[in-house]
Structures are given as structure tokens and as C-alpha cells.
Amino acid sequence: MSVNPGQIPHGDYLPDDRFLDREESWLRFNQRVLELAEDPRLPLLERVRFLSIFATNLDEFFMVRVAGLARRMATGLAVRSASGRQPREVLERTAVVAHELMLRHAKCFHDDLLPALGKHDIEILRWDELAETEQEHLRRLFRERIYPVLTPLVVDSAHPFPYISGLSLNLAVVVRDPDTEARLFARVKVPEVLPRFIEASPNRFTPLEDVIAAHLTQLFNGMEILEHHAFRVTRNQDLEVDEDITEDLLQALEKELLKRRFGPLVRLEVEDTISDEVLELLASEMTVHEREIYRVPGPLDLGGMSAIADLDRSELKYTPFVPSKTALPADGSIFSALRERDVMVHHPYDSFTTSVQRLITEASQDPKVLAIKQTLYRTSGDSPIVEALIEAAENGKQVVVIVEIKARFDESANIKWARKLEDAGCHVVYGFVGLKTHCKLSMVVRQEADGTLRRYCHIGTGNYHPKTARLYEDLGLLTADTEIAEDVTELFNHLTGYSRQVSYRQLLVAPNTLRSGLVLRIEREIGHHRAGRPARIRLKCNSLVDEVLIDACYRASQAGVPVDIWVRGICALRPGVPGLSDTIRVRSILGRFLEHSRVFAFECGGNPEVWFGSADLMHRNLDRRVEALVRVNDIAHRDDLIKLLDKGMAEDTASWRLDGDGVWTRPAEDVPTQDIQTHLMRTRRWRTVDGS
Known part of the structure; x- marks a missing residue:
């Protein structure tokens, strides 16, 4: 973040550009997932799993966030974001970053993981790379299990362009009639009921669409196959139900679920080998904007790599972990x-x-x-x-x-x-x-x-x-x-x-008292600091987006209160900006387990107050959900949680660190750090049943 010399924040002054863009922040979270797939220090199949998670995460981001923004723009309801970007700017920037990450994702697959898997005798091959015996095995499989469920759909004057459902993988096929020389376009949907990668022989796999493509002459008998290309569509899949006029919410949702696969298109993925002619036809028929087209090296839909990650190769995975059973006595009620x-x-x-x-x-x-x-x-x-x-x-x-x-x-x-x-x-x-x-x-x-x-x-x-x-x-x-x-x-x-x-003794409940309760406690820390008493704020959450709470943290920092934020995903707060957030540190930890707990700790002048519960610091959680935080009254439990928060923020704990411009960085590989999740697995519990 850059601040003009004459506009250095001071006191309660809060600059207009104090919020990072929500959508780009989410993409940077998914980038951190991708960095785990790229990390050679992790077990190989766990890297494959993170590669798959990146792909499925991105699918959901387009289905919900990008689709929602596009829908609001179409209806004229979209407004400037808190980061100051106009809706069209958000969409354009999202497209640029998403495209960069998708290319990086494909590069990780081709340049890093495929060779590494090959060294361990696990191979993902295209059809032409298979041995003749493997191709013969797949020919039999095609006739028995694949061919019966395929339905080629040709496009001509009597057959309109078919509707392409969301997240479906398809082959765009161009054929020529040898009698009339007519060129025709057809679509073949890759069936979802079959594995994404077909095993040709033990630990040797090929994409399902390659098997289908190798047998297109059986689908278009007597026709000449000119070209074929894989493509995939992402659509708006967020449900819209008007609860105010819906008497039976259950039935309304069931009907809406049937329509989910047919929402407006928000992304067209194509292999980078696709011809301009076929791409233009797809874009024209499905009314695709240029920014919605993503050309990447195939194969597409690498979310299916989760099946490869599930292979029974324990030496390529995390060491098995058995949870502790000592929280409660095993005997008795x-x-x-x-x-x-x-x-x-x-x-x-x-x-x-x-x-x-x-x-x-x-x-x-x-x-x-x-x-x-x-x-x-x-x-x-x-x-x-x-x-x-x-x-x-x-x-x-x-x-x-x-x-x-x-x-x-x-x-x-x-x-x-x-x-x-x-x-x-x-x-x-x-x-x-x-x-x-x-x-x-x-x-x-x-x-x-x-x-x-x-x-x-x-x-x-x-x-x-x-x-x-x-x-x-x-x-x-x-x-x-x-x-x-x-x-x-x-x-x-x-x-x-x-x-x-609306008010409770030991709970903070959204949408009535949760935001105001947290803001009140942040303001109290400011008062403690100004009075010379111990003051500190520690927050652990999945996402931090709510502007009211971010501004409260900024005011605390301007007053000199240390603020530590441990966030897994989105963070719209800019830490470390002189005069605005000097005392705020933001860390992110991703690893074997998905960090999901929400913990809020306040120093309270030396008598700490700690809460945890279901709520993230987002508008939807604070305004449109029933959420609950509970106060932790047991002193030992409270101290354990404070130690956990301090450990997560420690300089020698492996984590990503956020700067004021929205850039996340990790310590260099040669800098010694400790993985907090490994530490907790080793210690199992902070205390045993008897409290020792």
C-alpha cells in the first residue's frame, strides 16, 4: 500500500484504500494451496492431493464468487467493492490472476509432479504413450463400459447446439462426410460415472477423454475425424430461493438443485491445442466473453487427481496419525x-x-x-x-x-x-x-x-x-x-x-451481538493500553473481510495495541502500513490439516478473555447467519489457547506472512522453521485427563 507523504494516516484517520480486494485475496489463498503442491519437502502423493484441491477450490470460486458478481452486474445491482475497484475491474483482475494461477497449476502438473510420479512407477500417459497391450485392454473396456453410455450430439440445421452442463468435461469433434465433403461439429460428453483417469495397467493411467477420442470412429461411423479437443464449462451454481414467498423450503430447494447445473456460464476451459475455428464456434454458441476463456495445457479437470492421491502407497504419504483418546476417561459415564x-x-x-x-x-x-x-x-x-x-x-x-x-x-x-x-x-x-x-x-x-x-x-x-x-x-x-x-x-x-x-451470559450470538461484542472488546483493549495496562488482541479465523472489524483493528493499532491475526484464507486487512497498522501482524498456516477453528483472545489488562466458536469475520457470518462464540472460563483451557495462538504467530513457526500490498511470502527453505501441526501431533495433548 502506498500513501502520499501529505496523507500519512494518524489518529483515527483511515485512508480509502485500506482494504485489500476480497476476490484477489481468495485467489492468493488458493495460490498458497498450489505452493504446497509445488513444495518438494512434502510427501509426493500429498502434493498431488493439494494439486487436486487447488482445482476443486477454483471451480467453487467461479461457481459462487465470480458467478455472483457477474449476476449482480447483469441486474445492475453490483457496486464498487470495499477495495475501491469497480465491479468490471474486479472481474478483469480476477480473470488475469486466475489465468496466471491455472497456467502455473498446469506447469506444476507437467514439469514437477508427472516426472516425480514416474520415478515412483506411477504414470499418467496420453493415449499415444501407452503400450499396445494397454491400448488393447482399453479397447475392450471402451466397448464394454464406455461406449454404451456415450451420446454424440451433432450440430446442424436440424440439431441445435446442445446445452453444456456445469463442470462437465466434453470433446468438441469436427468430422467430415466423405460423400458430401460437409464439415460438421459434434459434442461428446465425457461420462461422470467413470473414473477421471483410467488404469491401463497397474499404476499406469490415461485420461478418460483420451480413451474416448481414440474410438471416435466408432461413434461417427463412416465419417472422417478431422480434429477433437477437450473443453469444460463452469456455471453459476449458487442457489436462489425466495424464502419470503416459499411455503415449503425443502421442496423449493429440491427444485432449485435440479436447475443448478444449468446456470449462466462463467468460465470456458479449453486445451491450448484447440484450433481457433473450434474455439470461436464454442465461444459464439455459448456466448462466452473473451475474459471467460482459459486456454491451458491439458488434461483439464485435474480435480480428478484426488484418485491418484488415494493410491495405496503409504511411503508417499504423511505418516499415519492416530488421535488421542485421553480427553475423557475411557471408563465410566x-x-x-x-x-x-x-x-x-x-x-x-x-x-x-x-x-x-x-x-x-x-x-x-x-x-x-x-x-x-x-x-x-x-x-x-x-x-x-x-x-x-x-x-x-x-x-x-x-x-x-x-x-x-x-x-x-x-x-x-x-x-x-x-x-x-x-x-x-x-x-x-x-x-x-x-x-x-x-x-x-x-x-x-x-x-x-x-x-x-x-x-x-x-x-x-x-x-x-x-x-x-x-x-x-x-x-x-x-x-x-x-x-x-x-x-x-x-x-x-x-x-x-x-x-x-438477543443477549446471553456466556455466548456472543450473530446476527445480534457478535460483531458488536468483538468491537466492544477491541475498544476495551485500546482503553487498557491508554491506561498503561497490558493490552493485546489475538484473532484466529478462516477469513477476515468485515470492514467494521478491520477498522476496529486499525484503530487499535493506531493506539499502539499489538494485534496478531492468524487467518487461513481471505484477509482484506493491510498489515504493517506506517501510521495505520504498524502493530498488526498477519500469518497464514496451511498444511496436513485444514485450519478451521475460530479463536478470539483479548489481554484485558492482565486478565485475559478468550472466546471460540463457529463465526468467521465476514459479512455473511455476522449478518446472515446464526453463529455462536462461547467464553472459555477454565483458566487452564484459556492459557492453552493463548499458547496455541502465540505458537501460530511465532517467528520460528512455518507460515506465510502478509504485507500491506497483499503479498504473501514464506521463509526461505534454508531458514529453520517448525510445523505447528507436526508439533501438536507429537505432543498429542497439552494436558492429560488428570490435568497434568
């Missing part, structure tokens, strides 16, 4: 353990199965449990959490589940679970009109031996998803604390009924 003390779990270092899942499972079987209340935003296809809730309902317990069926890209799965829960007798609620229920809450109501009712709660940062709990870094609090239980009860009543509860 989980309820008796929680009556004695709060338990904080840190996944995946602590087992999700023996802590959070155990709470719901034991509750479903315990005859003294009267009721279970639960939020579900995302869960696995064979969710033991859902099965436990169904069992609880079948055992006569009252079960209330708030299912967020608008969870992006999980809508279909959540509709399925909602119907299954309803069929079992659970009370299923779909949250609020206009808001997504994103908070992670469970509550078990149990009648104790003396006849009193006690509530046991879990408040977390991650979804109730046993599979991602092994891959996502998240925090959770298991507690029988009376005040927290009262807050969670009131929040569930708010979610299921007409309660207008």
Missing part, C-alpha cells in the same frame, strides 16, 4: 466426567469419536436422558451422529434437530438427512427465513439420581462430521456449566420458536 470439569477438545489431535460423538451416542442409549437438541450444518454420508439421534428418538427421547438445508453444496445430502430424521420421529426445524444456522451446538437434558435436571452441552467450531473431524483442525467445549447451559437452552428456543432473545 461421560456425564459423570463432565459434572466434575469442563473438557476442551482439539480435533484432529483429540478423537472426535471418543468425545463429541460419544456424548450423543451415550445420550441416545441412557435411560435417564430425556431430550437431545442438535444443530446440523454438514455431516457425513453414513453419519453416526444422525444414527444416534434416530436411535434416541426410537428410544422415546425428545429429539430436536436444526438442519441447515441451505448449506452450500450439501443441500441435497441435508435434505436426505432431514427426511430420514423426520421419518424416525425427530422434530426437524430448518432455521430462520433469511438466515443460515451455522452455529455448532448440542445439548443433552438428563435427569440425575436426585431427580434434578442437568444439561450437558457441546459448543464447537466445526461440523458434526466424523470424517472431516480427522482432517479439519477444530475446537470444542464439553460442559455442564449452568450459565452456558442456560444460554444454549435460550439459543435453541430462539432457533425453534419465536423467542426474541
Whole structure:
């Protein structure tokens, strides 16, 4: 960031260009993912997995962010971004950066990973590189499994150009009729029901479209194949449902899901070998703007490389890790353990199965449990959490589940679970009109031996998803604390009924009190600093975009308060700008596990206050979702979280560092650093069950 000499920020002056562009910041996050794929220090198949993640991340970015901006521009609703860019400037800059990254992604695949895989006898080959015996094997496979599901669609006066669905891989084929010399265009869709890369022989793969291309004469019998090229389309796949006029949200979403694959086009990917003639035809027929065309070396759709990353080659992967099971005593009731003390779990270092899942499972079987209340935003296809809730309902317990069926890209799965829960007798609620229920809450109501009712709660940062709990870094609090239980009860009543509860004792809840509560605590730190008391702000989140909170951090920095921000993805704040953000440091950590927890710590004059929960610092989280942060009252838990934040920001911890111009850098390879995730895996837990 450059500031004119006469406009150096001071006091409460905040320059207009104080925000980084949100979309470019996200692309720079995905660039960090790509840098992991490029990193020779990582196990080879893990690099392949990061290569795949980059591709699928970028698909979602185009389907949601780019598509949303294009839609707003088309309707005249787009406005200048907080970074000061006009909507068209944002789209043009996004296209430039995305194209650069896609070319870099292809280069990593061809120049780095393919040769490295080959050294370990794993090869991805084009059709002409296969041995004759392999081609013969694939010819038989084509006749038996591929040919029957293919449908070539020709374009002529009687056959209009076919609709190309989102994320489908296709072959553009030009054929000539030897009798009439007429040239015709046809499209062949590459079937999604088959593997992206076909195994020609053990550990030797070829792209599925190459197998199809080698047999085009069987699809166009008697025609001369002149040329063929792979292409791929990305479309707007964000759902639009008017909840104010929709009586049955479930049915409306089901209908909208059917239309998702047919939204407006936002990207056309083509192999760089495509002829100008065919590209012009595709662009014309699908009304593609020049900036929406991405020419890259093939093969396309490298998200399918995840299957290669899944190969059974343990020597090319991370060393297996078994989560700790010491968070709770293995014997005895989980309820008796929680009556004695709060338990904080840190996944995946602590087992999700023996802590959070155990709470719901034991509750479903315990005859003294009267009721279970639960939020579900995302869960696995064979969710033991859902099965436990169904069992609880079948055992006569009252079960209330708030299912967020608008969870992006999980809508279909959540509709399925909602119907299954309803069929079992659970009370299923779909949250609020206009808001997504994103908070992670469970509550078990149990009648104790003396006849009193006690509530046991879990408040977390991650979804109730046993599979991602092994891959996502998240925090959770298991507690029988009376005040927290009262807050969670009131929040569930708010979610299921007409309660207008907005203030809580131990929770900050969006959209009512979360942003204001965090801003209030930032302002308090300014007051502590000015009074000469200890003051410091530490934030850990997935994304930092909200201008109100960013400006609060700027004011804290201008007052001299140290501000440490540990962010995984987007950061619109400019750190280290003289007079504006001198005391702000921003770090990002990406690695084996996806950093997902949100933690907020304030020094409070020497008596630190720490919160964690589900909310990121974005408009959607603070204004359009129900989110919850919980105060960490246990001193040992609080200190552990502060140590975690300090470790993440330490100079000797491997991380990316953000400067005021939006550039992320890593320490040079010869600079010794420590991987925080490896450190946590080695230590397993900060404390054992007995607190030592």
C-alpha cells in the first residue's frame, strides 16, 4: 500500500484504500494451496492431493464468487467493492490472476509432479504413450463400459447446439462426410460415472477423454475425424430461493438443485491445442466473453487427481496419525466426567469419536436422558451422529434437530438427512427465513439420581462430521456449566420458536451481538493500553473481510495495541502500513490439516478473555447467519489457547506472512522453521485427563 507523504494516516484517520480486494485475496489463498503442491519437502502423493484441491477450490470460486458478481452486474445491482475497484475491474483482475494461477497449476502438473510420479512407477500417459497391450485392454473396456453410455450430439440445421452442463468435461469433434465433403461439429460428453483417469495397467493411467477420442470412429461411423479437443464449462451454481414467498423450503430447494447445473456460464476451459475455428464456434454458441476463456495445457479437470492421491502407497504419504483418546476417561459415564470439569477438545489431535460423538451416542442409549437438541450444518454420508439421534428418538427421547438445508453444496445430502430424521420421529426445524444456522451446538437434558435436571452441552467450531473431524483442525467445549447451559437452552428456543432473545451470559450470538461484542472488546483493549495496562488482541479465523472489524483493528493499532491475526484464507486487512497498522501482524498456516477453528483472545489488562466458536469475520457470518462464540472460563483451557495462538504467530513457526500490498511470502527453505501441526501431533495433548 502506498500513501502520499501529505496523507500519512494518524489518529483515527483511515485512508480509502485500506482494504485489500476480497476476490484477489481468495485467489492468493488458493495460490498458497498450489505452493504446497509445488513444495518438494512434502510427501509426493500429498502434493498431488493439494494439486487436486487447488482445482476443486477454483471451480467453487467461479461457481459462487465470480458467478455472483457477474449476476449482480447483469441486474445492475453490483457496486464498487470495499477495495475501491469497480465491479468490471474486479472481474478483469480476477480473470488475469486466475489465468496466471491455472497456467502455473498446469506447469506444476507437467514439469514437477508427472516426472516425480514416474520415478515412483506411477504414470499418467496420453493415449499415444501407452503400450499396445494397454491400448488393447482399453479397447475392450471402451466397448464394454464406455461406449454404451456415450451420446454424440451433432450440430446442424436440424440439431441445435446442445446445452453444456456445469463442470462437465466434453470433446468438441469436427468430422467430415466423405460423400458430401460437409464439415460438421459434434459434442461428446465425457461420462461422470467413470473414473477421471483410467488404469491401463497397474499404476499406469490415461485420461478418460483420451480413451474416448481414440474410438471416435466408432461413434461417427463412416465419417472422417478431422480434429477433437477437450473443453469444460463452469456455471453459476449458487442457489436462489425466495424464502419470503416459499411455503415449503425443502421442496423449493429440491427444485432449485435440479436447475443448478444449468446456470449462466462463467468460465470456458479449453486445451491450448484447440484450433481457433473450434474455439470461436464454442465461444459464439455459448456466448462466452473473451475474459471467460482459459486456454491451458491439458488434461483439464485435474480435480480428478484426488484418485491418484488415494493410491495405496503409504511411503508417499504423511505418516499415519492416530488421535488421542485421553480427553475423557475411557471408563465410566461421560456425564459423570463432565459434572466434575469442563473438557476442551482439539480435533484432529483429540478423537472426535471418543468425545463429541460419544456424548450423543451415550445420550441416545441412557435411560435417564430425556431430550437431545442438535444443530446440523454438514455431516457425513453414513453419519453416526444422525444414527444416534434416530436411535434416541426410537428410544422415546425428545429429539430436536436444526438442519441447515441451505448449506452450500450439501443441500441435497441435508435434505436426505432431514427426511430420514423426520421419518424416525425427530422434530426437524430448518432455521430462520433469511438466515443460515451455522452455529455448532448440542445439548443433552438428563435427569440425575436426585431427580434434578442437568444439561450437558457441546459448543464447537466445526461440523458434526466424523470424517472431516480427522482432517479439519477444530475446537470444542464439553460442559455442564449452568450459565452456558442456560444460554444454549435460550439459543435453541430462539432457533425453534419465536423467542426474541438477543443477549446471553456466556455466548456472543450473530446476527445480534457478535460483531458488536468483538468491537466492544477491541475498544476495551485500546482503553487498557491508554491506561498503561497490558493490552493485546489475538484473532484466529478462516477469513477476515468485515470492514467494521478491520477498522476496529486499525484503530487499535493506531493506539499502539499489538494485534496478531492468524487467518487461513481471505484477509482484506493491510498489515504493517506506517501510521495505520504498524502493530498488526498477519500469518497464514496451511498444511496436513485444514485450519478451521475460530479463536478470539483479548489481554484485558492482565486478565485475559478468550472466546471460540463457529463465526468467521465476514459479512455473511455476522449478518446472515446464526453463529455462536462461547467464553472459555477454565483458566487452564484459556492459557492453552493463548499458547496455541502465540505458537501460530511465532517467528520460528512455518507460515506465510502478509504485507500491506497483499503479498504473501514464506521463509526461505534454508531458514529453520517448525510445523505447528507436526508439533501438536507429537505432543498429542497439552494436558492429560488428570490435568497434568
